[in-house]
Amino acid sequence: MRYGRVMTSPVSSHTYVVALGSNRAGRFGRSPSAMLEAAIDRLLRSGQVRLKARSSIRATAPLGPARRRFANGAILIETALRPDALLRLLKAEERAFGRRPGRRWADRPLDLDIILWSGGRHYGPGLIIPHVAYHMRDFVLDPLCAIAPAWRDPRTGYRMTHLRARWRRRGNNG
Secondary structure, eight states: OOOOOOOOOOOOOOEEEEEEESSSBBBBBBBHHHHHHHHHHHHHHTOOOEEEOOOOOOEEOTTTTOOOEEEEEEEEEEEEEHHHHHHHHHHHHHHHHHHHSSSTOOOOOOOEEEEEEOOOOEETTTTESSSSSSGOOHHHHHHHHHHTTTTTTTTTTBBBBHHHHHHHHTTTTO
């Protein structure tokens, strides 16, 4: 036995909030909302994630140059994957749905973003958690509050419902 040091086993699972978006139909659905349903189904069938909660899918106005309305939602998942490995899985799903590199905020068949994770903050190549702008976007905050209202932002310590209220008090609806 070692004194002064607590021995713990490594964490075997992590919890994540993943935001989903689509504004184009494609090979997996006849509408953006059907694309999101198919994406959730494919992630679960991968055997690498377990669904803990999901928001409803809602239609939202586009942000940036996109012209079509979006379908947006969020899922709360549990997985053994670390952030970079989960990002690879999500990017592979986006490609399977027909997403190609291009303009920022352009029309897309599928957008999957890691918003939060149970490990707090993460900084890596191509991935920052919490997502840099999630707290300024109703289309992320509303679904997030539906599935994890008490989750605390690792930067501010505010609960998700508090972040949404502060954003709206400023007169924003991003």
